[in-house]
Amino acid sequence: MTDVAASTVPTACLIIIGNEILSGRTQDVNLNHLAKVLGGLGVRLKEARVVADDEAAVIEAVNQTRARYTYVFTTGGIGPTHDDITAACVAKAFGVPLLRDPEAVRRLEAHYAGTGRELNEARLRMANVPQGGILIDNPVSAAPGFQIGNVFVMAGVPSIMQAMLAGLTNRLVGGPVVLARTVRCLVGEGELAGGLSAIQDRYADVDIGSYPTYREGRFATSLVLRSPDAARLAAATDEVAALVRAMGAEAEVVEGAA
Secondary structure, three states, rough: HHHHHHHOOOEEEEEEEOOOHHOOOOOHHHHHHHHHHHHOOOEEEEEEEOOOOOOOHHHHHHHHHHOOOEEEEEEOOOOOOOOOOHHHHHHHHHHEEEEOOOOHHHHHHHOOOOOOOOOHHHHHHHHEEEOOOOOOOOOOOOOOEEEEOOOEEOOOOOHHHHHHHHHHHHHHHOOOOOOEEEEEEEEHHHHHHHHHHHHHHHHHEEEEEEEEEEEEEEEEEEEEEEEOOOOHHHHHHHHHHHHHOOOOOOOOEOOOOO
């Protein structure tokens, strides 16, 4: 991909917020889901950061990434407890007040009515939104996320995050969708490196990744090629497969980054 073309491709970053991720108590699965959804829209996920429940760290991460990428997504830290600080931090990053959003309150009231659970002040904190924020629907548990500028603030619970993301994709403008092919072979990376480097030089617009593994008692490699240009992707894949076969090995070509 040329520099000019690359400059027009929408990019994104995910900020994963929470001490529980950094401590190992919780394993993040949101990154994988977001990357797949954005990839299908033609938005390149270029970076992911994991940030502690620390005000200064969250503000810094939001301000750095929103200036660098087309879209920024955050997950985690929008619940009712003392360590749920994301909304307040995003408000400070944008230099606007954090307000109690009437529509968010209405949604929470409707959700808690008849449940026997009190909509107390702690739960009402989930209706606090930076001034100018646009709500992101939460069809799972009602408490909304929000968008402000190019930043989308979502829950950390995977089922809720996925539902929120599904409802906001119409707000995103994508670019060319990246296609992928994989060449699998029972050849070690070291043997492929020289020839693969030469192919990459000839196809600078195709991203070629080499991923070693071990199967059938032997070293093996999956060579993943990605490009929005189907013709260039096919040509580069043919050359990679030919390289493998020239070494006397079988080249299994599959669609996608398998």
